[in-house]
Amino acid sequence: MRATDNSSQGWFLPYLKHYFWAFLAAALLGALSIGCAGALLFTSGHLITRSALKPENILMVYVPIVLVRTFGFSKAVIQYLERLVGHDAALRLVSRMRVRLYRAVEPQALMIRSKFRTGDLLGLLAEDIEQLQNIYLKLVLPALSALLIYAAGILALGWMDGTFALLMALYGGFLLFIAPAISLGTSLAKRRTFKQERSKAYQELTDALFGMSDLVLSGRTGHFLSTFTQRHKRAAMVENSLRRNEWRSHWIAQCLVGGGIVIMTVWAGGLVAQNRIEATWLASFALVTFPLLDAFVRAGEAVVHAPEYQDSLRRLKDSEKDTSALAARSDAGQAADDAADTKEEQATAQRLSHGGDLLLNNVSYCYAATQEWSVRNISLHVPQGGKVALLGRSGAGKSTLLNLIQGALQPDEGSVTVAGVPVFTGGAYSSLFAVLNQQPYLFDTTVANNIRLGRPDASLDEVRAVTEQVGLGALIDSLPEGYDTRMQETGLRFSGGERQRIALARILLQNHPIVLLDEPTVGLDPLTEHELMQTMFRVLKGKTLIWITHHLTGMKHMDEVIFMEQGTISMRGSHDELWRDHARYRNLYKLDHPGLEI
Incomplete structure (x- = not known):
């Protein structure tokens, strides 16, 4: 509760x-x-x-x-x-x-x-x-x-x-x-x-x-x-x-x-x-x-x-x-409690550093303001390294479910656990999840500092390694001051796809076991989207992926595809199963430019 x-x-x-x-x-x-x-x-x-x-x-x-x-x-x-x-x-x-x-x-x-x-x-x-x-x-x-x-x-x-x-x-x-x-x-x-x-x-x-x-x-x-x-x-x-x-x-x-x-x-x-x-x-x-x-x-x-x-x-x-x-809670008089909680969080983070099975057991949640279920009776089992896509119209409950998965919200009913540990622990979830969203924010500081946001103590060699992995090494080396080049406000120096790759480099530095992809390819042209998806699936291999999206490009890479409507699951299965058993899925897939499939 x-x-x-x-x-x-x-x-x-x-x-x-x-x-x-x-x-x-x-x-x-x-x-x-x-x-x-x-x-x-x-x-x-x-x-x-x-x-x-x-x-x-x-x-x-x-x-x-x-x-x-x-x-x-x-x-x-x-x-x-x-x-x-x-x-x-x-x-x-x-x-x-x-x-x-x-x-x-x-x-x-x-x-x-x-x-x-x-x-x-x-x-x-x-x-x-x-x-x-x-x-x-x-x-x-x-x-x-x-x-x-x-x-x-x-x-x-x-x-x-x-x-x-x-x-x-x-x-x-x-x-x-x-x-x-x-x-x-x-x-x-x-x-x-x-x-x-x-x-x-x-x-x-x-x-x-x-x-x-x-x-x-x-x-x-x-x-x-x-x-x-x-x-x-x-x-x-x-x-x-x-x-x-x-x-x-x-x-x-x-x-x-x-x-x-x-x-x-x-x-x-x-x-x-x-x-x-x-x-x-x-x-x-x-x-x-x-x-x-x-x-x-x-x-x-x-x-x-x-x-x-x-x-x-x-x-x-x-x-x-x-x-x-x-x-x-208030700071006043709580210093000892804070220290104890910090130790407990560190122990939890150490225990979960290698991830584990993500399990949602009959999860339900409603926002008090609406008194309507945003998510209702959702059950999901994702083994470590599994890949799941969540699809649905706006307001279907995808974002709420994502917030429940990463511990930003606590279920009204049911539970969300990783390796048997509840994710809603007041902060321990930050050691489990990395997020790549639609518009990652880039600060007006150097390229290296922006990438180090994933891990502030990372050396320059480590920063170079992850940028090479995401395909930005040559681009950054060509900049006037290399990794010391300033991003400009909100990263205006770079294109949308390049900003997403920098955010992806941050995630690689974090090295968290579960990665949440919140429509990271929205607004990109088809070619850039295709290349970014190839890069994501390559560099995030072995990590658990939860992917929110509105269209079906890349579904062949997913272990399970879940469609949500009004907070409940209306259709689920692998790409091949849905293609075989659901005419609706076949129609949606054909409408979604299947020629761009990777």
């Missing part, structure tokens, strides 16, 4: 707990920095007032002068330490998040195009992780520091005047809690709309980049630019509206800060009138209010962006759906 999703561990609280003391230290330093700013203005107000009275001796204001300098330097030093500690914890935390995200997405790489749109994936990898960093740096730390200052300030005022402390507690509470909630409520819908428009713009832009040549050839470039510009304008209008709302909220908050300063000044004036404090302290109480209330405002403004963080948290959580327990 399919493994349960083990991604319930969140993306926020576990990391906050793991780095709790670091963030607490940063919050305390932040509160101390605000306190130093308040003490600096408090002392400065007293110093200015005392100096205005023209003291007879400089010693009369010497202590305030020293304190002003002390608090001034202390504020800068403590603020630096607060940012150092806070950013260090946040960056370490984000680093662990990136590892976790990679472990969640990497096992889904085989189906990544079907599970994620490219724009969404780019946003997930880039924007969402950065948003989580901002949760801690721009929301959690300022909020904690403001709460500490709020509590300390109310306690200090309570020591002097309990009634006024209660009034300021309500006033500060409004700034810290009520005003941000009101601002958030009024802008929530607009923020969601802006997020949706920006996400759609990402998707459309990435679609256009990948299909730019088709847009140009079809003359639809102008239409795309017009549509994209309109969407961008709509997003810009929503963003401008949000900025205006933020400006109004900020203006109101500053007015409230001014009101708090007036209230504090009136209260301090009352204390002076009652002879409870000297008149030289009046300016101090007025000035100290500035940094304290400003800290409340900044913390409140950070809360308004909470919905953006929620969306990022939701997408990151969704990225772990249908991921194996090994790939989906």
